[in-house]
Amino acid sequence: MPQEVKRRLWSKTEKNIGGVVVRKWIIGILVVLVAAGGIFWATIDKDMHRLILNVPTNKNVLFWSIPQRDAAFRAMDRMPILSKSRIISAGPKVYPLPQGSPLDVGVDVDAYMKDQRTSGLIIIQNGKIRLEKYGLDFGPGRRWTSFSVAKSFTSTLVGAAIKDGRIKSIDDKVSDYIPDLRGSVYDNVTIKQLLTMTSGVKWNEDYGDPKSDVALFNAHKAEPGVDVTVSYMRKLKREASPGTKWVYKTGETNLIGVLASSATQKNLSEYLSEKIWRPFGMEQDASWLLGSTSHEISGCCMQASTRDFARFGLFMLGGGIADGKPVLPDGWIAEATTKQAETNVPGYGYGYQWWTLDDGAYTALGIFGQGIFIDPKRKLVIASNSNWPQATDRQGGDQGRKQFSFRKQVQLAIDNEAKTIK
Numbered sequence: 001m002p003q004e005v006k007r008r009l010w011s012k013t014e015k016n017i018g019g020v021v022v023r024k025w026i027i028g029i030l031v032v033l034v035a036a037g038g039i040f041w042a043t044i045d046k047d048m049h050r051l052i053l054n055v056p057t058n059k060n061v062l063f064w065s066i067p068q069r070d071a072a073f074r075a076m077d078r079m080p081i082l083s084k085s086r087i088i089s090a091g092p093k094v095y096p097l098p099q100g101s102p103l104d105v106g107v108d109v110d111a112y113m114k115d116q117r118t119s120g121l122i123i124i125q126n127g128k129i130r131l132e133k134y135g136l137d138f139g140p141g142r143r144w145t146s147f148s149v150a151k152s153f154t155s156t157l158v159g160a161a162i163k164d165g166r167i168k169s170i171d172d173k174v175s176d177y178i179p180d181l182r183g184s185v186y187d188n189v190t191i192k193q194l195l196t197m198t199s200g201v202k203w204n205e206d207y208g209d210p211k212s213d214v215a216l217f218n219a220h221k222a223e224p225g226v227d228v229t230v231s232y233m234r235k236l237k238r239e240a241s242p243g244t245k246w247v248y249k250t251g252e253t254n255l256i257g258v259l260a261s262s263a264t265q266k267n268l269s270e271y272l273s274e275k276i277w278r279p280f281g282m283e284q285d286a287s288w289l290l291g292s293t294s295h296e297i298s299g300c301c302m303q304a305s306t307r308d309f310a311r312f313g314l315f316m317l318g319g320g321i322a323d324g325k326p327v328l329p330d331g332w333i334a335e336a337t338t339k340q341a342e343t344n345v346p347g348y349g350y351g352y353q354w355w356t357l358d359d360g361a362y363t364a365l366g367i368f369g370q371g372i373f374i375d376p377k378r379k380l381v382i383a384s385n386s387n388w389p390q391a392t393d394r395q396g397g398d399q400g401r402k403q404f405s406f407r408k409q410v411q412l413a414i415d416n417e418a419k420t421i422k
Contacts, residue, residue, distance in 0.1 A: 047142065051075045056082070062207050062215060062391060066117075069368065069387050070136060074119070076145045077287040077303045085303070086269040086296065088277050088286040095281030095311050100128025105406075105413050109133060112406055116369055116399050119144055120306030120385040123410060124314065125378065134306075136387065143286065143303040144385040147366030150288070151253045153312070154298040155195055155336060155353035157260050157268060159320070159328040160275045166263040170195060177259045180226050184234035191259065193242050194252050195352040196340040200240035201233075203249040207367060207391040217251050221292075228293045229254040246341040246350060250299035253353060254291070257298025268296040279323035280315050282308045300366075306385050313372045313381035337362040337374075347404060361411075367391040369399060373407050378414050382407060 054071035056064045059082055064072065077085035103123055109131065113121060119138035123131040138144065146153075161167040167177070170192040175181040177191075189199045204212040213236075222228035233251050257268055264271050269288045277286065286308060289301035315321075316337075320328035339349030339356045349356040356362045361375040369386025390397040 046137070047071075047075050048078065050137075051078065059219070060210070060215060063210065066387065066389060073145045073368070073385075073387055074138060074142055076289060076301060077143070083289040083291075083297070083301070084294075085287040085289050086267060088269045088288060088302070088304075089273045090282045090285050090308075091278035093281045094283045095314070097124065097307060097310070098128050100125065100130050103130035103410070103413060103417070105131070105410055106416075107406070107409055112402070115402065116384075116386045117388060118369065118384060118386045120383070122306055122310045122381075122383045124310055124381040124383075125414060127314070127379070138385070140305060140307055141284075143284070143305055145366075145370070146302040146304065146309070147300050147368060147370050148250065148253075149309065149364040149366040149370045149372055150298060150300050150302040151250075151353040152364035152372070153272060153302060154253055154257050154260065154268070156316075156320075156328070157271055157275065158191065158195065158256060158352070159332040159336065160271070161260055161263050162332070163327060163329045164264070167191070167260075174255065174259060177262050178227075178230060178255065180230045181234050181255075185236055185238045186234065186255070189242050191256075192340075192352075194256050194259075195336075196246070196350060197249055197252060198243050198246050198341050199249070199252060200238055200242045200245055201247075201249070201252070202237050202239040203247055203251060205248050205250060206394075208395045214250050218291075218297075226293075227258050227295055228291045229258060229295070246343055248343075253299030254295075254297060256353075258295050260298075261295060267294075268298055275327050276312070276315060276322055279325070279327075280311065282311055284308060306383050309372050309385070310381050310383035313374045313383060316374055317376060317379065317381060359411075361407075363407075369403065371403065375411060378411060380411070380414060382410060 050071040054067045056068045056072055072079065076082065113133060113135050117136065119134060119136040121131070121133050122129060134140070158167060171190050174189050174191055174194055175187050181187065185201050186199065193199045205214045206212040207214065209215065217232045220228055220232040222231040229251060233255055260271070261267055284305050286302055286304035288296040291297050316333060320326060320333055336352035337354045337356060338351055340352065341350045343350050347357065351362065354362045355365055360377055361373065363374065364372040368391055369384065369388040371384050373382040388397055388399040393400040
């Protein structure tokens, strides 16, 4: 056989052998990857299973599908692609929640929860659990997001900072604590006007509008060296004199968070853990999502168990005492939970980041059905987490109206029970 022919045949054989080796190598890698994937899938919990199967396709929660929200609302702090988070540490002592006698609400609670798409519902009266139910494959040992319920935590930390001498007065100018706001529309706005959402600054909080401020400011790119919220908010325009017009503005609660952090020289998660979460006896660690410049998103996005949200209601109901010590200034809770401003929401006034009712009750509310309802007269706390079909009733639902009615029904049931006992 000619030498050239031998050389070509040998070269072809080498290539064939090389191809077989490469194919085997690739197949080996695929087998390892599949095996590793199988091990990973077998070891993660069911919340992560659900999240992987329904991972949101964009960062704007307002436009996720219901299955995506069902999966993500219980795992917001496990999605680093969405946002980083910071832990709010619980302590070794747990505030007890003893069982009380079952409360006959007088309505079909299961049907109500199905309509609300409720994941957790707890009714506590006189310090005892009168009703506790879960849905959407959720349970007491897990965390659910708060949305704007976090606003009430943020305002409470302002009270704590005043008690600690870190903030002099709510009549101080916001720009005294956030120098990057000087020269902006917020230059003459007070802390109290931020707390009551009466700054007079123009803002659009329409959750169905992708061009609203509440949709756009989360994606804002901060100027170098400036907090992302401050960077966005200081470019806004005025529509009314400070203190004269109420407009709901999540961005301003984020400013309150920046202010509280600046005043205390601590991040909000650390300060909340130090002042309330640990000493009061929350059962589980919570978490708080962070903005792109590493401040907590203080108008939103705490993750905690429904029971611990209820415990925060008990903290407020008990006068703001944690581990036997007052956390808030004298009179703070009465002031914060009394109507300070009229709103455009039927039945509600507004205090210091708390929604107020004329009967003396008050509530923290978050989109998609989050809430902590507190009724001092009846020593009542109702904590709920949900995933409504729409963010609020303004987008076409009626879950908000039904939630309001359900709480009234619970109050009526307690009143009727008291009459029977007498």
